[in-house]
Structure formats: structure tokens, C-alpha cells
Amino acid sequence: xxxxxxxxxxxxxxxxxxxxxxxxxxxxxxxxxxxxxxxxxxxxxxxxxxxxxxxxxxxxxxxxxxxxxxxxxxxxxxxxxxxxxxxxxxxxxxxxxxxxxxxxxxxxxxxxxxxxxxxxxxxxxxxxxxxxxxxxxxxxxxxxxxxxxxxxxxxxxxxxxxxxxxxxxxxxxxxxxxxxxxxxxxxxxxxxxxxxxxxxxxxxxxxxxxxxxxxxxxxxxxxxxxxxxxxxxxxxxxxxxxxxxxxxxxxxxxxxxxxxxxxxxxxxxxxxxxxxxxxxxxxxxxxxxxxxxxxxxxxxxxxxxxxxxxxxxxxxxxxxxxxxxxxxxxxxxxxxxxxxxxxxxxxxxxxxxxxxxxxxxxxxxxxxxxxxxxxxxxxxxxxxxxxxxxxxxxxx
Amino acid sequence: xxxxxxxxxxxxxxxxxxxxxxxxxxxxxxxxxxxxxxxxxxxxxxxxxxxxxxxxxxxxxxxxxxxxxxxxxxxxxxxxxxxxxxxxxxxxxxxxxxxxxxxxxxxxxxxxxxxxxxxxxxxxxxxxxxxxxxxxxxxxxxxxxxxxxxxxxxxxxxxxxxxxxxxxxxxxxxxxxxxxxxxxxxxxxxxxxxxxxxxxxxxxxxxxxxxxxxxxxxxxxxxxxxxxxxxxxxxxxxxxxxxxxxxxxxxxxxxxxxxxxxxxxxxxxxxxxxxxxxxxxxxxxxxxxxxxxxxxxxxxxxxxxxxxxxxxxxxxxxxxxxxxxxxxxxxxxxxx
Numbered sequence: 001x002x003x004x005x006x007x008x009x010x011x012x013x014x015x016x017x018x019x020x021x022x023x024x025x026x027x028x029x030x031x032x033x034x035x036x037x038x039x040x041x042x043x044x045x046x047x048x049x050x051x052x053x054x055x056x057x058x059x060x061x062x063x064x065x066x067x068x069x070x071x072x073x074x075x076x077x078x079x080x081x082x083x084x085x086x087x088x089x090x091x092x093x094x095x096x097x098x099x100x101x102x103x104x105x106x107x108x109x110x111x112x113x114x115x116x117x118x119x120x121x122x123x124x125x126x127x128x129x130x131x132x133x134x135x136x137x138x139x140x141x142x143x144x145x146x147x148x149x150x151x152x153x154x155x156x157x158x159x160x161x162x163x164x165x166x167x168x169x170x171x172x173x174x175x176x177x178x179x180x181x182x183x184x185x186x187x188x189x190x191x192x193x194x195x196x197x198x199x200x201x202x203x204x205x206x207x208x209x210x211x212x213x214x215x216x217x218x219x220x221x222x223x224x225x226x227x228x229x230x231x232x233x234x235x236x237x238x239x240x241x242x243x244x245x246x247x248x249x250x251x252x253x254x255x256x257x258x259x260x261x262x263x264x265x266x267x268x269x270x271x272x273x274x275x276x277x278x279x280x281x282x283x284x285x286x287x288x289x290x291x292x293x294x295x296x297x298x299x300x301x302x303x304x305x306x307x308x309x310x311x312x313x314x315x316x317x318x319x320x321x322x323x324x325x326x327x328x329x330x331x332x333x334x335x336x337x338x339x340x341x342x343x344x345x346x347x348x349x350x351x352x353x354x355x356x357x358x359x360x361x362x363x364x365x366x367x368x369x370x371x372x373x374x375x376x377x378x379x380x381x382x383x384x385x386x387x388x389x390x391x392x393x394x395x396x
Numbered sequence: 397x398x399x400x401x402x403x404x405x406x407x408x409x410x411x412x413x414x415x416x417x418x419x420x421x422x423x424x425x426x427x428x429x430x431x432x433x434x435x436x437x438x439x440x441x442x443x444x445x446x447x448x449x450x451x452x453x454x455x456x457x458x459x460x461x462x463x464x465x466x467x468x469x470x471x472x473x474x475x476x477x478x479x480x481x482x483x484x485x486x487x488x489x490x491x492x493x494x495x496x497x498x499x500x501x502x503x504x505x506x507x508x509x510x511x512x513x514x515x516x517x518x519x520x521x522x523x524x525x526x527x528x529x530x531x532x533x534x535x536x537x538x539x540x541x542x543x544x545x546x547x548x549x550x551x552x553x554x555x556x557x558x559x560x561x562x563x564x565x566x567x568x569x570x571x572x573x574x575x576x577x578x579x580x581x582x583x584x585x586x587x588x589x590x591x592x593x594x595x596x597x598x599x600x601x602x603x604x605x606x607x608x609x610x611x612x613x614x615x616x617x618x619x620x621x622x623x624x625x626x627x628x629x630x631x632x633x634x635x636x637x638x639x640x641x642x643x644x645x646x647x648x649x650x651x652x653x654x655x656x657x658x659x660x661x662x663x664x665x666x667x668x669x670x671x672x673x674x675x676x677x678x679x680x681x682x683x684x685x686x687x688x689x690x691x692x693x694x695x696x697x698x699x700x701x702x703x704x705x706x707x708x709x710x711x712x713x714x715x716x717x718x719x720x721x722x723x724x725x726x727x728x729x730x731x732x
Contacts, residue, residue, distance in 0.1 A: 019715070038657075046714055046718075047715075047716015047718040050717055095728055109401040116728070224712075338724075340405070340724050
């Protein structure tokens with residue numbers, strides 16, 4: 001495997017020192033958003049909220065690919081699974097995402113041929129093993145995943161496979177940042193930018209966004225020390241009134257990013273408007289398979305129209321993904337919507353904000369470390385204008 | 397839910413499994429023995445206290461580094477009986493085989509089972525074989541039941557954890573589950589990891605040999621250490637605190653988990669146990685465990701507290717605290 005463990009990024013002493021620095025430097029209440037679901041999970045798993053002063057509220061953003069996949073897209077995958085001779089080969093965390101009336105997991109129990117794969121490449125293998133079937137891979141993910149799926153399409157072309165198809169529901173992170181800051185109801189004082197996406201697009205990928213909004217931004221890794229350091233970087237920027245686009249993940253993220261991956265993406269995909277679950281359509285935020293690859297485009301297989309879906313009543317995924325609400329403020333959270341029976345997508349993926357809340361602190365423990373201190377007093381709910389004094393984990 | 401179907405999640409050993417048992421099965425079969433909900437039943441028969449347990453095994457792939465479905469079937473039931481504090485003695489074996497299954501593979505499995513039984517000192521005394529048409533089952537399923545005598549002054553069970561108890565884990569976690577995942581179709585990991593499948597009754601015997609102040613024994617199989625601790629906290633109405641830096645996990649296991657977005661606390665073990673013991677005897681019991689080949693890496697990982705009954709809290713390595721909830725369904729590999 002060759003996975004080297006970087007102990008220093010998990011060192012309790014270093015983490016403690018940075019947490020002390022944060023406490024000393026943080027003066028006024030601020031709202032920081034970690035855009036990426038992997039950050040959300042790391043923050044919960046390491047108990048980082050409890051190490052922060054009351055002045056800092058961490059909000060989880062729209063960076064969990066499963067969570068922003070629309071119900072209509074899921075409905076489409078389900079419809080495709082019902083077609084003759086179709087095998088759906090999908091990443092695991094799409095299995096439980098509820099469409100309008102079912103999920104891929106439930107469809108598998110109904111006898112549909114739906115297989116879990118660990119990489120897009122494995123879907124290609126299934127296609128080679130089953131020349132009599134049509135293998136459809138739901139392409140869900142951000143700039144992190146899109147290049148490998150693009151490479152799979154190139155490989156399929158090379159192998160002259162005529163039974164492998166990708167349905168591209170890919171989305172891009174920078175346009176979502178524009179949409180967030182462009183929303184009057186959203187108040188975010190700084191962004192922790194996703195490390196994996198940044199490996200591909202480089203810090204350069206965020207420059208247009210940063211130049212427009214001049215909001216403090218930092219690219220961060222996923223270890224606890226990485227995240228604490230990124231928070232400290234943002235606080236120093238905010239307290240000094242100076243916005244910068246910082247890179248605290250220099251060990252893998254460069255200015256230019258992975259230009260080869262970018263090129264493969266450009267060769268295979270073109271930009272289009274895309275709908276994000278709970279958020280709505282964001283201009284030029286999606287990736288569509290280019291016409292030159294239309295024979296491998298699963299969208300072209302569709303001879304039916306999947307109706308526009310209505311978000312489940314009461315579901316606050318949209319507000320949660322944009323940092324306007326936290327999970328316990330959703331009327332469905334924990335009551336109707338649980339990881340066993342998710343209503344909204346944020347409850348499905350292990351990276352989803354609601355699932356992370358539920359798993360790591362949903363059962364209502366109070367006190368230090370549980371997140372009870374994560375929201376500072378005086379933080380106003382931008383939607384209702386009410387003072388939000390309820391801690392995320394004292395409501396059960 | 398007239399149209400509800402059984403999902404794989406119902407068999408994950410987590411919340412969905414629990415719900416199935418408590419909503420559907422317990423009401424129909426309820427009795428004082430079953431309602432203890434331990435790994436095995438504790439019965440009185442002819443003046444003796446017996447532990448009786450059954451388990452059904454299905455695994456893909458059937459052969460994996462460190463063992464096969466046959467080893468699992470023997471060790472799994474041996475361990476369930478041992479976790480009642482008993483010495484397992486007799487086993488039954490039921491085989492359900494799909495038409496077309498290779499005889500050579502069956503033989504390999506049976507040889508593995510006979511070796512595992514010999515190593516565990518148990519005797520297979522009865523059995524049954526059924527063959528079903530091709531497609532009616534996936535290759536082979538095995539059921540084993542086991543029985544053993546519980547020594548007179550041994551009282552262990554998931555309801556017996558007490559405030560102040562020390563929690564000991566017998567070794568590094570998540571190896572069986574990770575090995576199985578890396579062997580599945582489509583996975584391309586090359587690793588030296590092996591399943592930890594092993595019989596644990598001799599380890600238990602050593603522990604009981606130095607102290608009877610052992611309140612809970614539990615092998616954290618499906619659902620992993622996280623789910624097992626939740627069950628114990630819930631049934632004993634106590635709080636459990638564990639320390640991330642004390643829980644042994646091999647780097648290779650951590651690496652694979654990280655890649656897949658899995659939490660090792662929820663991954664299956666087949667040769668590890670958790671023990672809740674009185675604090676006065678903890679060091680002695682730990683020493684006895686470390687002298688056993690299946691307990692070399694035993695560590696004290698936490699303690700039982702009166703705060704937050706029913707809940708498991710983890711002190712993270714960097715000084716935070718988080719709740720360890722019960723596993724809901726199968727952990728699914730994530731997208732990025």
C-alpha cells in the first residue's frame with residue numbers, strides 16, 4: 001500500500017499548541033465554512049469543535065458529492081437500473097441515497113443488477129466481462145473524481161467498448177463558492193477549501209472567486225493539525241482585517257494543480273449549468289460529456305423523461321449545505337430522518353453533514369468537546385434573524 | 397410497511413439488525429434467557445450451567461488470507477460460547493451448499509474446520525447437509541452451534557458492566573473486516589494483512605484463572621468495537637469512555653480505512669475480545685492476557701463511568717471528545 005503515516009499531523013502537543021493560539025487570537029464571533037465533506041468528518045471524528053473557543057462557528061458546506069446529487073438524478077439512475085440488460089456499477093455511498101420513492105439499495109433488493117465498485121475502472125472491467133449487457137456508471141463527484149472517470153471514458157474508447165456508459169452528474173467546487181457568497185442570506189467569514197479538489201485545480205482555481213469576494217480562504221489538508229492550522233490562518237486573516245487566499249496544504253497542493261488531470265477533464269467534459277440538491281441551479285457548475293464521446297454518454301441512452309422531483313417536505317438539506325441551518329434545526333433531523341431511513345441526502349453519505357452530526361454527537365451529550373460550544377453567542381440566524389442560542393447537541 | 401424488503405443493512409450487526417431482532421423476533425419468542433441478548437444463551441440443565449450459542453456464516457470470498465469460511469464457522473461459535481465464560485466442548489455443523497459447488501473446495505473447507513476444531517479442543521458431534529439448486533444460494537453457507545459448561549462462580553454478561561470497571565481490548569482491531577474488503581472483486585490492494593480469526597477460549601480461561609472479577613466478555617465481530625461497546629453501555633446502563641491513542645490499529649488497516657472512508661471502530665474482528673473487569677484486578681488480568689498468543693497486544697482502552705449512561709465517548713488523540721454511536725448499516729465506501 002505504501003501509505004505513510006504522518007504522525008506529526010496528529011500530534012496532540014502540536015494540536016494543543018495551535019488550539020491555544022486560536023483561543024488567544026480569536027476575538028470576535030465568526031462563521032467559518034469547511035466546504036468539503038471529508039473535512040466535516042475529520043472535524044467530528046477528532047472532536048475539533050470542542051477544542052475551539054465559543055467565538056468560532058464551523059459550518060459544513062456543499063462539498064459532499066452524494067449530498068448535492070439531485071433527487072432527479074437518483075431517480076434517473078433508478079430508472080436506468082430497471083432497463084433491460086443494464087448493470088449499474090456505482091460507488092457505495094450512492095446506494096442509500098433516496099430518490100423520490102426508492103433507492104439503488106432498495107432496487108437491488110428488488111432484483112435489479114446493481115453492483116458496488118471501488119473505482120470507475122472496476123466498472124470498465126464489468127463491462128468487459130459482460131459484453132451482452134450495458135454497464136452504466138453514475139459519474140458523481142467533484143474535480144477530484146472527474147479526471148479518473150474521464151480517463152475511464154478514454155480507456156473505454158481505446159478498448160473500443162460499446163457497452164460502457166457514464167452518466168455525468170459531476171459538479172465543480174468554485175462555482176458553488178460564487179453561489180454561496182452571492183446569496184444574500186448566507187454569511188460566511190472565511191472558507192476552509194477542500195484539499196483533494198485543490199490537488200487537481202490548484203490554488204489558481206479559486207483566484208477568480210477570491211478576487212470577486214475578497215473573503216479569507218485557506219486550502220487545508222485533512223489531518224487534525226491541518227484543520228486546526230487552517231482555522232488559525234483564517235482567524236489571523238479575519239482579526240487583522242486582511243483577506244488572503246492561503247495554501248496550508250503545500251505538501252500536495254500547488255498553484256497550478258494537476259495540469260494533466262485538468263487536460264483529461266477538458267478533453268472529455270464540457271461545462272454546463274447544473275442543479276445542486278437543495279441549492280438549485282448554479283451556472284456553469286456541472287460537467288457534461290462532450291459530443292465526441294456521446295456514444296459513451298448514458299444520457300443519450302434515455303428515451304424517457306424523468307419528471308422534475310420535489311424535495312421532501314420539511315427537508316432542510318439546502319439550508320444546511322449553504323450554512324444557513326445546522327442539522328438540529330431541521331424539523332426532520334433525528335425524528336424522521338436518520339441514517340437508517342434518510343430523507344435528505346445530507347443524512348446518507350458518511351460525509352454528509354447530518355450523518356456526521358448524527359453519528360458523532362447526535363445523541364445529545366453536552367459539555368466540552370461535543371460541539372455544545374461550537375456556536376458563539378450573538379451569532380444571528382441570517383434567515384430568521386433570530387438569535388440562535390440552541391446548541392447543536394442539546395435538543396434530544 | 398407491507399412492501400418492505402430485507403436489506404443487507406439488516407444483517408450488518410448494527411442498528412438495523414437490532415431493530416429487526418427487537419421488533420420482530422423478541423416479541424414472538426420472548427423468554428428470560430433470550431431477552432438477555434448475549435452472544436450465547438446461559439441455561440441450567442441437570443444442575444449445570446451451560447452456555448449454548450448458534451451462528452450462521454456467509455463470507456465472500458470463501459477463502460481469504462488467514463483462513464476460510466470453515467475456520468470462521470468453528471472459531472465464531474467457539475468464541476460465542478467462550479464469551480459466556482464457558483469452555484466450549486461440543487459443536488454441531490450444518491452445511492447449505494449450492495448445486496455445482498466444487499468438491500475440492502468443500503474438502504478444503506472441511507479440512508480447515510477439522511483443524512480449527514482440533515486447535516480449539518472442541519468436538520463436532522452432529523451435523524446436517526443440504527444441497528439447493530444452482531442460484532438458490534451463493535456457494536456455501538455454514539451454521540454451527542456450540543455448547544459448554546460455565547464454571548460455578550463465573551458470571552459474565554453484557555448487563556454486568558459496573559461503574560469503575562476497566563475495559564481491556566485483546567489486540568489490534570479491524571483486521572478481519574479489512575482483509576475481507578480488500579479481497580472482494582474489484583479491490584486491487586496488495587497487502588500482507590491477514591484475518592485475525594482465532595479461538596479465544598484459552599485466552600478466556602487464562603483470564604478467569606487469575607481473577608473472577610470479570611463482568612463482561614465480548615468478541616466484537618460484525619459492527620466492530622464501537623457497536624459492541626454501545627450494546628454493553630446500553631444494557632448495563634453505564635457510560636463508557638475509551639481513548640483513541642490506546643486502541644491498537646495497524647497502520648495498514650488505518651491506511652485502507654482512510655482511503656475508503658471507513659471507521660475501524662465499526663469493522664469486524666474475528667479473534668479479539670473486550671473485557672470489562674474490576675479495577676483492582678485489571679493489571680493482573682491484562683498480564684495473563686499478554687501471556688496468551690491471542691492477547692499479546694492486549695491494552696487497557698477505557699473505563700466505565702456513571703455519566704451519560706448508555707453512551708460511548710471517545711477521547712480523541714488530539715484532546716477532543718466525540719460520541720461513538722452504534723453502526724447503522726453496512727459502511728459504504730465513499731466517492732472521494
